[in-house]
Amino acid sequence: MDNKAIVKKEEDFAKWYTSIVRAAHLCDYSSVKGCMVIEPNGYAIWEKMQEILDKKFKELGHVNVQMPLLIPENLLKKESELVEGFAPEVAWVTQGGSKELEERLAIRPTSETMFSDYYHTHVNSYKDLPKLYNQWCNVMRWEKETRPFLRSREFLWQEGHTIHASEEEAKKETNQMIEVYHWFHNEVLAIPSITGIKTPKETFAGAEYTLTNEALMYNGVALQAGTSHYFGQKFSKAYDIKYTNKDNKLDYVYQTSWGTTTRMIGGLIMVHSDNYGLVLPPRIAPRQVVIVLITNSEEELNLANKYKEELLKSNISVYIDNTDKSPGFKFAEAEVNGIPVRIEIGARDLKENKITIARRDTREKIQESVDINISEYVTKLLDTIQSDMYNRALERRNALTFEAHNMDDMKHILDTQPGFIHAMWCGNEECETKIKELKGCKSRCIVENGEKIDDKCVCCGQEAKHHVIWGIQY
């Protein structure tokens, strides 16, 4: 516990972020540049994310598999756009034991290749379709600049890879999965996210189109949260994934992929946390309630055990802190670690038949009778915290959402306070590139059926085709 080391958010957001990561023991750098150690507190959040998403994926008929970590260079090269997109950031295995390998093996930067290679030999008939496979694994991208959780050479993720007998079905899957991420971000992580489609320039290498969930951090920098790609028959033609359809004719399958990563732990921090440490939305908090004993008396412990039992019955995760640390230390530790609700049981309060309940998000303290129905009370409080956190994040995003009608507007916004910038676009990559020259501002997504703000492109003044959200990104 090291909450004194937390840098002020207002003073230096980047340093504040790193200090939260360290103070809450979420992850740390390792001896390998750009690779992180995910520590128990960080990994517990990832386990909770896995648990919630995995359940949802399975409800929708997906099953988990495990593809090999290594991809032969030749296999990777079969889909030209994919290899061009990823080649600059691939880590290569060239030696096995004491021998030089005949062919370099890439550590997977993503697994379209391996799934396609597998499907190639395992699909024959429309009866084998769809295949709704997902895997939870590590991937590696040899990034130059790294940042804990947000951009690291190795990270953990899930990647769904599905194949279908029709374009319609595959497109439906692509849509369905971006909706799952949208639900996950908004309802579970309390991070308001916007769904849209990537511009061709920002589309995933090899995809026909990419749907994205875009979130805005507290400092106005955007984070791509989850993506869902529609591949059409691009990969199935490159990897020869053919099947016999109902009319007894050979056809190529229609393919999708979709994923989200440990970077969302970074997103959680940058949307919700404060100068006292981590703040976690109750639905993703691995531990939702801590009961802190002030004097560690038997009377306190008995009440704590009674509460604990009742809370567990309502599926609320709870632990008792009856260590010999000072009460102040225990409070600060629970705050740094982002435990949503803290119940303080102390001798002085007990004389008056009272307990104190503290919310982590607002740091409010409320005195209540020891006789309240604790699980009803806490269930309600956790729900309130969850929705309050979402609403505050939404307010912050709204406050940092702007409209630009020309390049001067764009420049002004980016110079004063970046955020989500809504502006019209002609659809020309040239304009997109010009806008990117402004502090690296990128298109986040095209808002489908987006309101028409102007008739003209924010950059070139030609006829506008799309309502686009722009922003500086992590």
Next chain:
Amino acid sequence: MDNKAIVKKEEDFAKWYTSIVRAAHLCDYSSVKGCMVIEPNGYAIWEKMQEILDKKFKELGHVNVQMPLLIPENLLKKESELVEGFAPEVAWVTQGGSKELEERLAIRPTSETMFSDYYHTHVNSYKDLPKLYNQWCNVMRWEKETRPFLRSREFLWQEGHTIHASEEEAKKETNQMIEVYHWFHNEVLAIPSITGIKTPKETFAGAEYTLTNEALMYNGVALQAGTSHYFGQKFSKAYDIKYTNKDNKLDYVYQTSWGTTTRMIGGLIMVHSDNYGLVLPPRIAPRQVVIVLITNSEEELNLANKYKEELLKSNISVYIDNTDKSPGFKFAEAEVNGIPVRIEIGARDLKENKITIARRDTREKIQESVDINISEYVTKLLDTIQSDMYNRALERRNALTFEAHNMDDMKHILDTQPGFIHAMWCGNEECETKIKELKGCKSRCIVENGEKIDDKCVCCGQEAKHHVIWGIQY
């Protein structure tokens, strides 16, 4: 479903094994030699193993983390025995993006190195101890000969790495974890296993001693199931993991590690399966019950749904097969996939108010009234199957357990029917090596407090020190 492709167990055990792996869609080879694709049916078993073990680990106070996949060569070299043990089978990353790396990076063959490096910078005082960390991950060992699940270049496992303030506590942990594996193998996988200590020659590279769980496959070949290592201060000295003890003096921590892998899926097959496909003990079966509809009538479906609801309430996993495949095909598919209990609902039976219940392990069919208390009945049946499977495996192991009093006995046993061979040993590595020359027969473990079979070593005839179990291994 491909049960016709199953080779007869009696005719060719190795081919039978591979044919089961393929017919039940557990795993398949990939484009990378020695690396496997774990398919949905195989991965579901691994998920179940993870769920059960992870819960147990956490009950015992362990927490999960994630260490980097890559280990710098210099860091790996710090503990000389470890690097000697693993160097011949390490895969090396030498290029990142388009650049040659300054230092080779090993893909982890095991993570003592990374845990030690982390503990080195994160432990100061006895108050930081113990650290009870575990990780679920992939590891890589560049094996020459590979076999699905049993020996592959990449495999999945968990590796616990704990550090403690005293030898006593660390040894207690080492013991506790081998007991967890023993419980898991015997009670969950229905595989009778024997716990013992490895001879120095077979001890894990860098460990002071290794506790092991040894199981015997149907064909008399041994499988090392789970291991738990006591390191003493070997690694903490090599990696400088010091802490200030209660007397305010600097000391090195005491360390353990323990792990089990996806190879246990192979173990499950080789102990329990038959010529009709996979046979899974109910406690590890991802799907415990299938309800097969014979004609797919509404009446059948209504009853199936009623049963399903009741079974789910008792936490029994169940699915209904009302596809348009023939009843025979549905039965065979459930058999190949090792579903422990099959409930058949058909029009003819229903006229007599009957259903048919089939056990996968014995292939027995029993007619019962439709009005039985289905969840009570199935719960009891699953328990019976679980203990019957354990007992049959134990009988088989007993039948393949021998005693050798001299080298002629040894040879004779290994020539006729290998199995667990109990024999006395002088403690001399020379004798161990001589015995290994007999068809690669290795010491499995020293039986602690083992009964004294002879006074003399089975090999050299000198005074015997240990009761050892020997066997040919996977």
